[in-house]
Amino acid sequence: MANHKSTDRESGTQLMPKFDAKGLVTAIVSETGSGKPLMVAHMNEAALELSISSGEAHFFSRSRNEIWHKGGTSGNVLRIDDMLVDCDQDAVWLSVTPQGHGAACHTGQKSCFFRRIVTNDGVVTLQPTGEAPLFDPKNVYGS
Amino acid sequence: MANHKSTDRESGTQLMPKFDAKGLVTAIVSETGSGKPLMVAHMNEAALELSISSGEAHFFSRSRNEIWHKGGTSGNVLRIDDMLVDCDQDAVWLSVTPQGHGAACHTGQKSCFFRRIVTNDGVVTLQPTGEAPLFDPKNVYGS
Numbered sequence: 001m002a003n004h005k006s007t008d009r010e011s012g013t014q015l016m017p018k019f020d021a022k023g024l025v026t027a028i029v030s031e032t033g034s035g036k037p038l039m040v041a042h043m044n045e046a047a048l049e050l051s052i053s054s055g056e057a058h059f060f061s062r063s064r065n066e067i068w069h070k071g072g073t074s075g076n077v078l079r080i081d082d083m084l085v086d087c088d089q090d091a092v093w094l095s096v097t098p099q100g101h102g103a104a105c106h107t108g109q110k111s112c113f114f115r116r117i118v119t120n121d122g123v124v125t126l127q128p129t130g131e132a133p134l135f136d137p138k139n140v141y142g143s
Numbered sequence: 144m145a146n147h148k149s150t151d152r153e154s155g156t157q158l159m160p161k162f163d164a165k166g167l168v169t170a171i172v173s174e175t176g177s178g179k180p181l182m183v184a185h186m187n188e189a190a191l192e193l194s195i196s197s198g199e200a201h202f203f204s205r206s207r208n209e210i211w212h213k214g215g216t217s218g219n220v221l222r223i224d225d226m227l228v229d230c231d232q233d234a235v236w237l238s239v240t241p242q243g244h245g246a247a248c249h250t251g252q253k254s255c256f257f258r259r260i261v262t263n264d265g266v267v268t269l270q271p272t273g274e275a276p277l278f279d280p281k282n283v284y285g286s
Contacts, residue, residue: 010250013269015260026183028171035178037227040169040234052260052267084180084256085269087248091183093256105230107153113227113236117158117195124195126156126228 010087018090026091032081038104039112055080057094074140075100101135108133153230161233169234175224181247182255198223200237217283218243244278251276
């Protein structure tokens, strides 16, 4: 890649992911159709390649230090319908259809973003968006 | 925060951002109404507080090492309509209405995600989504 100028990365047609010092790009996931935000995770080169080749979201788990086939345990695989990359290629955006319970969050919620940041009389709190969970984590992951 | 259990962060109603080693959380931005992905950036504590108090997106620029009031130069301020936090509170999601030219990307595109990752005959390339830019960066930032 040494021969490419930065403008190639910003305007070109070649996938040239800009991995950070840990070899990761940010991966954003929203729901196909609704555009609803579901989750944010990270991908290393292998996870990105697996996601592209399999059509199912693979991430890199920073806590377990390994490739993570999302839904491998819960059955809630994220089928990729569309995949975009941003201007400087340090982030990818996946539009997905969640399989199984239809949930992306390990808490059982459809989306990891299940709380709204609200301000009342100058006090900032979190307010649940009010959606019911789609599965009980105890039944899926064990207690 | 020493008295809070991790479950408070995941299920509680208190904003307890989980900043990384550099003091940052990931900030995802999509367009109100369409749900279209616009950009990804980062916030430190001050940028998060300014975003909440002003209703306009503030980020932390890792390259300039300073608070970045998005649109301060271009006029393309991002008005925050809704703001969510994820389960482990290391990411926030902003639903915004871009002001000015209506563009979020410094390239003049509405969205930083203006290229699709496609595979043809096993070859991965980027394909422009085909939207016309909303401004000419030369006129806004100088050449």
